[in-house]
Amino acid sequence: GQQLNQSPQSMFIQEGEDVSMNCTSSSIFNTWLWYKQEPGEGPVLLIALYKAGELTSNGRLTAQFGITRKDSFLNISASIPSDVGIYFCAGRESGGSNYKLTFGKGTLLTVNP
Amino acid sequence: DADVTQTPRNRITKTGKRIMLECSQTKGHDRMYWYRQDPGLGLRLIYYSFDVKDINKGEISDGYSVSRQAQAKFSLSLESAIPNQTALYFCATSMGGTDTQYFGPGTRLTVL
Numbered sequence: 001g002q003q004l005n006q007s008p009q010s011m012f013i014q015e016g017e018d019v020s021m022n023c024t025s026s027s028i029f030n031t032w033l034w035y036k037q038e039p040g041e042g043p044v045l046l047i048a049l050y051k052a053g054e055l056t057s058n059g060r061l062t063a064q065f066g067i068t069r070k071d072s073f074l075n076i077s078a079s080i081p082s083d084v085g086i087y088f089c090a091g092r093e094s095g096g097s098n099y100k101l102t103f104g105k106g107t108l109l110t111v112n113p
Numbered sequence: 114d115a116d117v118t119q120t121p122r123n124r125i126t127k128t129g130k131r132i133m134l135e136c137s138q139t140k141g142h143d144r145m146y147w148y149r150q151d152p153g154l155g156l157r158l159i160y161y162s163f164d165v166k167d168i169n170k171g172e173i174s175d176g177y178s179v180s181r182q183a184q185a186k187f188s189l190s191l192e193s194a195i196p197n198q199t200a201l202y203f204c205a206t207s208m209g210g211t212d213t214q215y216f217g218p219g220t221r222l223t224v225l
Binding site: 030031033035040041042043044045048050088090092099100101103104105106 | 154217
């Protein structure tokens, strides 16, 4: 089945630095979602994107729906220690049923104070 | 209060035992899902339900069964647990016609 390639797999950064991660697919997606998962908890929705080119912010987080509809990007500005966690992308493939999300394998973010 | 709750949060059981994991939601969503999460494999769909009378298998349903007791409740059962069912299990909900899924806090299941 469809796979989402999420990169990087992990990041170690200093507090205050900006972070970028991305997700790519081999086919066109109609929806891109970004989630954050903290240890011992379930994924929490950060940002949802529904249109190609859409740029949406949530506080220090900004995500973009790629123009080709085959990728999405998440940026975190001025990172803080509580940004630590695993960030997942997810999406619904064009023509797919709107129950089926495809998930990336996650980017593990570590922020050193 | 959390919109999607799961019980228990942690469970240790032995091979061959029957286990039920429960999920409740107050979001008023009609669709509910069960996923398992394994290191390096991401989230994989076990079962999903569009309403009380609609149950569907996901990509890894073997060894699992589900029951949708009400719109707000969706339980996952392992009839005879085996060690490779050790994983994190997540319930999720969504409103029909939308893509966004909302996850519960998860159940960590260990099968010895």
